[in-house]
Amino acid sequence: MKLKGRVFKFGDDISTDLIAPGRYFHLRSNLQELAKHVMEDADPDFYSKIKPGDFIVAGKNFGLGSSREHAPTIIKIAGLSGVIASSFARIFFRNAINVGLPMIECETKDIDQGDEIEVDLEKGCLTNLTKNTKLTFPMLPKVMTNILQDGGLIEHIAKYGDFRLD
Helix, strand or coil: CEEEEEEEECCCCCEHHHHCCHHHHHHCCCHHHHHCCCCCCCCCCHHHHCCCCCEEEECCCECECCCCCHHHHHHHHCCCCEEEECCECHHHHHHHHHHCCCEEECCCCCCCCCCEEEEECCCCEEEECCCCEEEECCCCCHHHHHHHHCCCHHHHHHHHCCCCCC
């Protein structure tokens, strides 16, 4: 699974409140509309700047706060390829995998706003095409890559009639 896009860089401690602002809670049954407000409290113009395939890159503790399943869902609906961060809040990480949104945990200090990157999930390699550099990251367990390839946990279970570990 290879993903390619531009970087939108954020700092540490990006909470689910910054990803999916609580004032739009009434839109949780209309995720397409809620996705238009993704990351709005971190960057008010974020949604208007992104293109399908782009990435969110952040520092440590991305996704902290309440367990809002719609936070990773609207990142995916907005067309982003995934999130790359130094570390993730564990519940956010798992919710993201369950909705089919790739999470890559690696050092992000040398990735800058606007860089063009390519991520190979199967090889655990991130190539910064702008800077001609490579980073490695721990590959996800096979069960998680299977869930991602199937589009999320619901799709994975629908495909196999059960949860598969292989």
